[in-house]
Amino acid sequence: MNPSPGPDSCAALRVQVRTLTAEWRDAGRYTPRSDCWLRSFDLEFSKELASRGLIAMTYPEEFGGSGRTNVERLAVTEELLRAGAPVAAHWIGDRQIGPSILRHGSRGLQAEIVPRIAAGEAVFCLGMSEPEAGSDLASVRTTAEPAEGGWRINGHKIWTSQAHLATHIYLLARTDRSGRKHEGLTEFVVDMDADGVSVTPIVDLSGEHHFNEVRFENVLVPAHRVIGEVGGGWRQVVEQLSFERGGAERVLSSYPVLVELLAEAARRADDRELQSLLGSLVARLAVLRRLCFEVARAMDAGEAPVQQAASLKYLGNAFERDVIEALRRTGRCLDAAPDSVFGQALLASPGFGLRGGAAEVLLSLIARQEARS
Ligand SMILES: Cc1cc2nc3c(=O)[nH]c(=O)nc-3n(C[C@H](O)[C@H](O)[C@H](O)COP(=O)(O)OP(=O)(O)OC[C@H]3O[C@@H](n4cnc5c(N)ncnc54)[C@H](O)[C@@H]3O)c2cc1C
Incomplete structure (x- = not known):
C-alpha cells in the first residue's frame, strides 16, 4: 500500500503541471482541446512529462516509475485535463496497461515493457472491441493458438483509438473454446509492426481519424508476451477496466x-x-x-x-x-x-x-x- 501523500505534494505537482502546460501553450506548442486524453496526440509532450516523472507516477522506481500514490497521480491528470493538453500518446499505457502488467505480468514482461511506458516510448492502443463484441466483450472471436515459440493470432478488432500511431496493442483473444465464454480468454502485448498486423482508418462524424480497425493474420506473438494467466484473461480485464473507468x-x-x-x-x-x-x-x-x-x-x-x-x-x-x-x-x-x-x-x-x-x-x-x- 502506498503511503498517503501530504497536501503539499499534490499542490506542488499541480503547480508543476500548470507551469509546464502554460509554457507549451504560450509557445504555441499545443492548442487546448476538449477530449484531449483520447484525441490530442503529441509524443514529444508525453516524453517531456516522462522526463519530469509525471508519467508512471505510481509504478515502482525499479521499472522507471516514481513510486508515488494514485492520489498524487490524480492531481496531475486533473491538471492535464483542465489544460486540454496533448496527452493521448501515453494515456492508455500509463493508465491501465502498465498497472495491469505490474499486477499480473511476469517479471520479464514487466522489465521489458513497463520502463518503456514510463519513458513515453511505448505507445499503447486497446484491442478489446470487435464487430460482434462490444458490450458483450466476452464474445471476442479473435483467436490465439499455440505455435512454436508462442501464439498465432488471427482476428479483427474495431474502434481501436490511435492504433495508427501506437507501437503496441493490448489484445484480448480466445485461447480455448471448450468452456463458457468468460473462460478461455487471454491477454497479450503485441507489437504493432509485427508481420500480419494491419490497420485501416475509420473517420468519425467530425471528420477526424482516431478510430481504426486492426486485423491480425497469422501474427506470431512470443510466449513471454502473455499477460498473467493463460485462460484467466476475463478476471484480469475486469480489473483493468476499473483503471480505465x-x-x-x-x-x-x-x-x-x-x-x-x-x-x-x-x-x-x-x-x-x-x-x-x-x-x-x-x-x-x-x-x-x-x-x-x-x-x-x-x-x-x-x-x-x-x-x-x-x-x-x-x-x-x-x-x-x-x-x-x-x-x-x-x-x-x-x-x-x-x-x-x-x-x-x-x-x-x-x-x-x-x-x-x-x-x-x-x-x-x-x-x-x-x-x-
Ligand atoms: C470514442 C470511442 C473510443 C473507443 N475506443 C476504443 C478502443 O480504443 N479500443 C476498444 O477496444 N474499443 C473502443 N471503443 C469501443 C467501445 O468500447 C464500445 O463502443 C462499447 O464497448 C460498446 O460496444 P458497441 O459499440 O459494440 O455497442 P453495443 O454493445 O452494440 O451496444 C449498443 C447499445 O446497446 C445497448 N446494450 C448493449 N448491451 C446491453 C446490455 N447488456 N444491457 C442493456 N443495454 C445494452 C446499450 O444501449 C448500448 O449503448 C471506443 C468507443 C468509442 C465511442
Missing part, C-alpha cells in the same frame, strides 16, 4: 467547455436560468471529484475498485453530457466551429456514454455487485 477523464473531457460557459455566465449576470444551471454543474463537479479521489485511494490500498469506477464513469458521463446540454442552452453551439472547444466536445459527446462501457451495461454491473454485497 476510474479516472478524472470520465468527468473532465468537456472541462474546457465548462470554463467557457462560466465566463459566458459571468457576462450574462441577469440570466437566472443559466446561473442556476451552471451552479448545479459546478456542485456536481465537486461531488464527482470526491468520487475520483475515493477511487484513487482504493487503488492506493491495492484494490481494483470495479464497482466504484463503474459508478464514477456512469455519473461522470452524465455530467459531461449535461455540460453539452448547458452549451446548447446558451445557443453557442449553433455557430461552433468543429475545431473549437465547443465543436470538439459536441462532436465527441455521442461517444461519452459508450466508450469504456455503455451506460446501461455499467448500471447492470453496479446492480449485480450491489446485490452481492
Whole structure:
C-alpha cells in the first residue's frame, strides 16, 4: 500500500503541471482541446512529462516509475485535463496497461515493457472491441493458438483509438473454446509492426481519424508476451477496466467547455436560468471529484475498485453530457466551429456514454455487485 501523500505534494505537482502546460501553450506548442486524453496526440509532450516523472507516477522506481500514490497521480491528470493538453500518446499505457502488467505480468514482461511506458516510448492502443463484441466483450472471436515459440493470432478488432500511431496493442483473444465464454480468454502485448498486423482508418462524424480497425493474420506473438494467466484473461480485464473507468477523464473531457460557459455566465449576470444551471454543474463537479479521489485511494490500498469506477464513469458521463446540454442552452453551439472547444466536445459527446462501457451495461454491473454485497 502506498503511503498517503501530504497536501503539499499534490499542490506542488499541480503547480508543476500548470507551469509546464502554460509554457507549451504560450509557445504555441499545443492548442487546448476538449477530449484531449483520447484525441490530442503529441509524443514529444508525453516524453517531456516522462522526463519530469509525471508519467508512471505510481509504478515502482525499479521499472522507471516514481513510486508515488494514485492520489498524487490524480492531481496531475486533473491538471492535464483542465489544460486540454496533448496527452493521448501515453494515456492508455500509463493508465491501465502498465498497472495491469505490474499486477499480473511476469517479471520479464514487466522489465521489458513497463520502463518503456514510463519513458513515453511505448505507445499503447486497446484491442478489446470487435464487430460482434462490444458490450458483450466476452464474445471476442479473435483467436490465439499455440505455435512454436508462442501464439498465432488471427482476428479483427474495431474502434481501436490511435492504433495508427501506437507501437503496441493490448489484445484480448480466445485461447480455448471448450468452456463458457468468460473462460478461455487471454491477454497479450503485441507489437504493432509485427508481420500480419494491419490497420485501416475509420473517420468519425467530425471528420477526424482516431478510430481504426486492426486485423491480425497469422501474427506470431512470443510466449513471454502473455499477460498473467493463460485462460484467466476475463478476471484480469475486469480489473483493468476499473483503471480505465476510474479516472478524472470520465468527468473532465468537456472541462474546457465548462470554463467557457462560466465566463459566458459571468457576462450574462441577469440570466437566472443559466446561473442556476451552471451552479448545479459546478456542485456536481465537486461531488464527482470526491468520487475520483475515493477511487484513487482504493487503488492506493491495492484494490481494483470495479464497482466504484463503474459508478464514477456512469455519473461522470452524465455530467459531461449535461455540460453539452448547458452549451446548447446558451445557443453557442449553433455557430461552433468543429475545431473549437465547443465543436470538439459536441462532436465527441455521442461517444461519452459508450466508450469504456455503455451506460446501461455499467448500471447492470453496479446492480449485480450491489446485490452481492
Ligand atoms: C470514442 C470511442 C473510443 C473507443 N475506443 C476504443 C478502443 O480504443 N479500443 C476498444 O477496444 N474499443 C473502443 N471503443 C469501443 C467501445 O468500447 C464500445 O463502443 C462499447 O464497448 C460498446 O460496444 P458497441 O459499440 O459494440 O455497442 P453495443 O454493445 O452494440 O451496444 C449498443 C447499445 O446497446 C445497448 N446494450 C448493449 N448491451 C446491453 C446490455 N447488456 N444491457 C442493456 N443495454 C445494452 C446499450 O444501449 C448500448 O449503448 C471506443 C468507443 C468509442 C465511442
